Each structure stands twice: as C-alpha cells, then as structure tokens.
Amino acid sequence: MSRRTVLSLTAALALGAGLAVIPTQAQAATVVVSTTTDLTNAIKNATAGTVIQVRAGTYYPTATLQSTTNGSSSSRIHLQPYGSETVKIDGSNLPDGDWIFKLTADYWTVSGITFQNSPDSAVVCQSCASTVWENIKTINGGDSGFTLTGDSTTNNTVRNIDSYGHYDAATHGENADGIAVKFGSGSGNLITGARLYNNSDDGLDFWSFSSPVTVEHTWAMGNGKNRWSDSAFAGDGNGYKLGGDGEVVAHVVNNSAAWDNAGSGFTENSNTGAIVINRTTAYANVKYGYYFATGAARLGKNLAVGNGSSVSKGSSVVSAGNNWDSGISTPSFRSTDASTTYNSRQSNGALPVTTFLTTGSTTIGATMD
Ligand SMILES: [Ca+2]
Ligand SMILES: [Ca+2]
Numbered sequence: 001m002s003r004r005t006v007l008s009l010t011a012a013l014a015l016g017a018g019l020a021v022i023p024t025q026a027q028a029a030t031v032v033v034s035t036t037t038d039l040t041n042a043i044k045n046a047t048a049g050t051v052i053q054v055r056a057g058t059y060y061p062t063a064t065l066q067s068t069t070n071g072s073s074s075s076r077i078h079l080q081p082y083g084s085e086t087v088k089i090d091g092s093n094l095p096d097g098d099w100i101f102k103l104t105a106d107y108w109t110v111s112g113i114t115f116q117n118s119p120d121s122a123v124v125c126q127s128c129a130s131t132v133w134e135n136i137k138t139i140n141g142g143d144s145g146f147t148l149t150g151d152s153t154t155n156n157t158v159r160n161i162d163s164y165g166h167y168d169a170a171t172h173g174e175n176a177d178g179i180a181v182k183f184g185s186g187s188g189n190l191i192t193g194a195r196l197y198n199n200s201d202d203g204l205d206f207w208s209f210s211s212p213v214t215v216e217h218t219w220a221m222g223n224g225k226n227r228w229s230d231s232a233f234a235g236d237g238n239g240y241k242l243g244g245d246g247e248v249v250a251h252v253v254n255n256s257a258a259w260d261n262a263g264s265g266f267t268e269n270s271n272t273g274a275i276v277i278n279r280t281t282a283y284a285n286v287k288y289g290y291y292f293a294t295g296a297a298r299l300g301k302n303l304a305v306g307n308g309s310s311v312s313k314g315s316s317v318v319s320a321g322n323n324w325d326s327g328i329s330t331p332s333f334r335s336t337d338a339s340t341t342y343n344s345r346q347s348n349g350a351l352p353v354t355t356f357l358t359t360g361s362t363t364i365g366a367t368m369d
Contacts (some may be wrong), residue, residue, distance in 0.1 A: 032082055036061055039089075043067050043101075049075035054113065054280030056085035060093040064102050073130065074177040079110045091118035091141065099124050099140075104150075106130050116140055122166075126150040126182070133158045135349040140165040144180040145199070153186035153211075160193040162348035166200060167228050173200030173235035178220065185210040193351055194218040195341075200235040204223075205262065205347065207269070208245035215240070216254040217351065217369065219341060224262030237262030239285065243271020243295075248272040256283040257357055257366040259338065265307060268295045276300075281335075281357050281366040282307055292317050303365030306331065323364060331359035 031046075033039045034055040039062070042052045048071045071077035081087040091100045100118045104126045111134040115122040118141035125131055127150035138145030138161065145163030148156055151168040156314075158179065166176035178196030181189065182205060191213065196203035203220025206213055224237010239258025242251045250273045257280060258265030265282030268275055272295035281303045282289030289304030290313060303323050304310035310324045323330040336356040343352035351369060358368045 003137065017290075025202065035059075035326075040065055043079065043349075044210070046077045046079075048072045048077065048107070051078040051080070051083040053080060054087045055082045056087060058088040058090050060090050061097075061100065062093050064091070064094070064099050066102040066104075067108075068104045073107060075107075076132075077105075077108045078081045079108065079113065081112045085110065087264070088114040088116055090116050091122065094119050096120075097250075102126065103128055103131065108132075109134065111135050112140060115145075119252045121147050121180075123147065123324070124149065125153070125156065127152045127186075128156055129154045129155045129186070133161060135160045135345075137161065138163045138178075140167075141176070142166070142170045143175055144177040144201075144205075145196075146178070146211075147180040147182065148184070149180070149191060150180055150184040151186065153181075153184045153189060153209075155186075155188035155243070156189045156190075158189075158194065160345065160351075161191075162195045162345075163211060164195070164197045164199060167235075168200065171234070172230050172232045173224075173226070173228065176200045176235075177205040177241075178205070178223070179204045179253050181205070181209045181213050182340070183209065187211050189213045191215045192217050193349065194220075194359075195351065196220045196223070196239075197342075198222045198225070198230065199231075200226075202236055202238045202241045202263070204239070204260065205241040206243055206251055208247055209243065210247045210249055212250050212252060214252045214254070215256055218253075218256040219368075220258045220261065220265075221338065221341070222260050235262065237286070238267050238269070239263075239265045239282070241267055241269045242275050243273070244269045247271060248273040250276060252276040253278070253280055255279045255366050256284060257283070258281040258289075259357065261285045262287075264291040265304075267291040268293070268297060271295055274298055277302055279366060281305075281368075283333075283357055288312050290322075300366075301364045303330065303342075303359075305333070321364065328364065331361045331364065334358050334360070364369060 163178035220239035289307035
C-alpha cells in the first residue's frame with residue numbers, strides 16, 4: 001500500500017467517512033527485481049512512473065517480455081539496472097522465433113541492459129513514441145538486434161547502442177541487421193553513438209520506412225561477412241542501407257563512418273529521395289563507399305578511401321566538398337588500425353576514443369567521436 005493510500009484512508013477514517021472511497025492501488029513507483037518471474041511481471045504491470053531496477057545477473061525469460069502501457073512525458077517508465085550493476089537478459093530459453101523484449105508503448109526509457117542470444121530479433125519497439133534507449137547492447141541474436149517498426153513511430157532516441165553478431169540462420173543471413181528501422185513511418189527518430197558491427201546483413205537498414213530518420217556519431221563495420229560457415233550465405237553487408245521498397249525519403253546521416261563492410265558503406269538502396277550525407281567516412285568497403293546512382297542525395301564533405309569504388313552518383317545527386325569532387329584533397333589518416341574502436345565505451349556511454357580514420361581535418365570526413 002502506498003503512502004498516499006495510507007494517508008487517504010487515514011483521512012477518510014478520521015472524517016468518519018468509513019471506506020466509501022478506496023483509492024486505486026497503484027504499483028509502487030520503484031520496483032527492484034532479482035528473478036526472471038519478477039522481471040517479467042514488473043514489465044507487464046508497469047504503469048506511468050514505474051522505475052524497474054534490475055539486480056545484477058543474467059535473466060532467462062521463457063516468453064517475450066512485453067508491455068503496451070504508456071508512460072507520460074512527466075512520468076516516464078524506466079527499465080534499468082539497479083545502480084551500476086551488470087544486467088543481461090538472455091533469450092536462450094525462448095521458443096524459436098520469439099523476441100526478448102517487445103514494446104508497443106510511449107515514454108519508456110530503457111538503459112544499461114544487454115539483450116543477448118535471442119532466437120529472433122532481440123528488441124522490437126512497435127509504433128513507439130518518445131522512447132529512449134540508452135547504453136543498451138543487443139548481441140548475437142537470430143535476427144536484427146534493435147528494431148523500430150510500425151506507423152506512429154515518432155520521436156524515439158537510440159543513444160549509444162552496441163549491436164553486433166546477429167545472424168538469421170534459416171534465411172542464410174539475409175535479414176539480420178544491427179539496427180532496423182523498417183516498415184513504418186513517423187518523424188523525429190534519432191540514432192546517435194551507435195556501434196553496429198559483424199552482423200550478417202547490414203549495419204543499419206531503413207527498408208520501407210517512409211519518414212526521415214537522423215543518424216549521427218555512428219560506426220558500422222564488418223557487416224555482411226560470412227562468419228558462420230553458411231554455404232548459402234546471403235547477407236548484403238551495407239554499412240548504412242538508407243531505403244527500399246519504393247519509399248522516397250530524405251534520411252540524414254552526419255559525422256558517421258562505415259568500414260570493412262562486404263557491401264557498400266552508404267547506399268540509397270533505390271531510395272530516390274534527397275538523402276543528406278555530411279562529414280562521413282567510408283573506408284575499405286568491398287563495393288562502393290557511397291552508392292547513390294538513382295536518387296537525389298546531397299553528399300557533402302565526405303571522405304571515401306580504399307573502397308572497391310569511391311562513389312556512384314546519379315545526375316540528380318548534389319555533390320560538394322567530397323574528396324571525389326574536383327579540387328578537394330584527401331587528408332591522410334592518423335591510423336588505419338581499427339582495434340581501438342572495439343574498446344569499452346567512455347564512462348558517459350560515448351564511443352571509445354580512437355585515432356582510427358581521424359585526420360584532424362575540420363572540413364571533411366567523420367571526426368570519429
Ligand atoms: Ca538483406
Ligand atoms: Ca538488411
């Protein structure tokens with residue numbers, strides 16, 4: 001019974017009103033959980049203002065953790081570790097095809113938790129609005145790591161996610177992306193500070209999403225390589241797949257990098273919209289650094305080095321200040337050793353400090369931070 005309930009009953013009794021008014025029993029605002037059953041119920045029963053704090057450990061749910069209950073702008077719902085404890089939610093005991101966590105709700109903040117070994121997608125947010133995903137990890141799942149999908153997907157922020165090692169075995173790796181923003185619409189969605197790597201398909205994929213998404217301070221690397229000895233491997237391996245399914249939409253990518261992907265670093269993927277790509281770097285991708293052959297992309301101050309081909313740009317592309325444009329020189333990299341990019345993040349969750357692909361230039365390429 002909450003303090004407020006006690007006070008209300010006390011007041012009612014003091015007034016001699018008996019039990020005529022019994023306030024609704026609300027869930028306590030903070031719930032500390034240490035078992036999978038309690039975690040499952042806490043998520044299921046959360047209401048606006050609930051703060052779920054998960055004690056250290058690895059949790060093995062046997063059904064998808066899920067909620068359709070909204071928080072509000074003044075009373076968000078939080079799912080987070082207790083203090084600075086290490087919390088992993090592992091999908092190894094889920095039925096085939098299940099996800100670890102599905103949210104169809106607004107105003108949740110999920111932070112500091114690892115979602116690993118999902119039989120299918122790890123985390124799916126469907127028609128979510130104003131959710132925040134901060135310092136989470138999605139690792140080694142059977143389909144995409146983190147997904148935003150559905151109409152009315154608005155104003156969500158994904159900050160400092162690591163999403164890697166995803167592989168859809170039954171379909172030979174053709175689907176599992178680090179982040180998927182697919183099959184839906186809604187404005188105001190931001191991805192920042194992401195590391196998306198070693199996934200069987202793409203680092204990031206905006207297939208069939210009809211509203212602009214903004215990406216910044218993000219790295220996509222090593223995607224689309226056959227790391228699973230799959231004789232029919234079908235992963236695409238683009239760093240940033242910025243469209244598809246006929247949608248014409250002006251996604252924005254700023255200050256981000258793609259390297260060592262089996263496909264292209266950045267690709268329109270048939271999206272003919274005015275995609276904006278500014279101050280990014282594409283290095284050593286197998287196909288193109290930048291593939292914008294059919295659309296109206298705006299490519300500015302980007303740096304392509306060591307890719308199969310630097311750029312494919314159609315006649316509607318606006319290209320200025322990139323190192324393939326005339327009169328623009330190519331600064332040299334301080335380092336081409338990527339090992340530090342896999343280091344632990346900084347204490348505030350930001351990408352690790354690295355000199356990899358930095359140049360010191362203030363006019364071209366990603367700053368790698
Ligand atoms: Ca694919
Ligand atoms: Ca994909």
